[in-house]
Amino acid sequence: MTEDAQAFYGRWARLYDLLARKTPGIVALRQRAADACRLEPGDTVVEMGCGTGANLPFFRSAVGPEGTVIGIDFTAPVLERARELTAQYDNVHVIRGDATAPPVSGPVDAVLATFVVGMLSNPAGAVEDWTKFVGSGGHVVLVNAARSDRWYSPPVNALFHAITVLSTPPTTKLRYETAPTRRLDERIRHAHDALRENADAVAHETHVLGVVRLTGGRIA
Ligand SMILES: C[S@@+](CC[C@H](N)C(=O)[O-])C[C@H]1O[C@@H](n2cnc3c(N)ncnc32)[C@H](O)[C@@H]1O
Structure with missing residues (x-):
């Protein structure tokens, strides 16, 4: 999954960037996510x-020129785009690394992960690690898409x-042992539950x- 994911996001970096910034409603959602981090x-x-890097400018606005914004991702081509988007800010840093073993040390004031935990093999474990990484009084915010449970959901x-x-990824695979939506729902449920528990x-x-x-959770 890790190699598949890097190849997939690497190949589609430009298209993904367009969707990540121009999908109707996405700007308001990213602003909500940044607000939920309760940054000063x-x-x-x-x-x-x-x-x-679609979230990074929202963070930069919240922490100002004296704060620090760090984006971590393991896919090189998406990071190139993130660097281009944030080149004007000297306090926004984009680092290649694994989100489950962040190449930076805490504590920090907040961690955000949007549309990521569904790709991790142990999402609850990663979220628990992030709650320790931010430390007591910090915030962890998760944003994810999963199946709707509303009455009009079908x-x-x-x-x-x-x-x-x-x-x-791989998008060429037509049959899965576990339907990707079911697997995604489970991972997201486990991740959000782990945040609530901590x-x-x-x-x-x-x-x-x-x-x-x-x-969004304030860590105990
Ligand atoms: C669906 S995209 C979301 C990107 C961004 N958070 C957004 O909201 O637009 C998922 C991203 O997570 C990255 N990713 C997945 N697993 C990762 C891991 N273990 N470490 C670092 N990056 C990871 C992928 O490379 C990809 O860029």
Whole structure:
């Protein structure tokens, strides 16, 4: 999965960047995610799996010129795009590394991971590690897409399933032992549960017809 994911995001970096910044509603969602990190000017924030860097400018606005913003991703071509997007800021750093073993040391004020934990083999373990990495009083925020549980969910989930299959590396594979949407739902549930268990204050909201979940926790 790791090599598949890097090859996939590497190949589609430009297209992904377009979707990551121009999909209707995505700007408001990224602003909500940044707000949920509860950042103050001068703070340090790390984004795990930052991709092409679409969240990083929101962080830079929140922490200002005296703060520090760090984006970590293991796919080189997406990081090149993230570097281009943030080249004007000398306090935004983009680093190649594994989000499950971050190449920077904590504690930091906040960690954000948007649309990433569904790609990890042990999402709950990664989130627990991130809660230790930020330390007591810091914030961890997760944003992910999973099947909707609203009353009108069948057509929404059919579309979500098609998008998930097309965007799950390897995209050439037509049959899976476990349906990618089911596997994604489980990983996301485990990750968000792990955040709730390690937080002393939790905020949870859903967006985009119940498909996108945002959970923010202040770490105990
Ligand atoms: C769906 S993209 C999301 C990118 C970005 N967070 C966003 O919201 O646009 C998932 C990203 O996570 C990265 N990724 C997945 N697993 C990772 C890991 N273990 N370490 C670092 N990056 C990882 C991929 O390279 C990819 O850029």
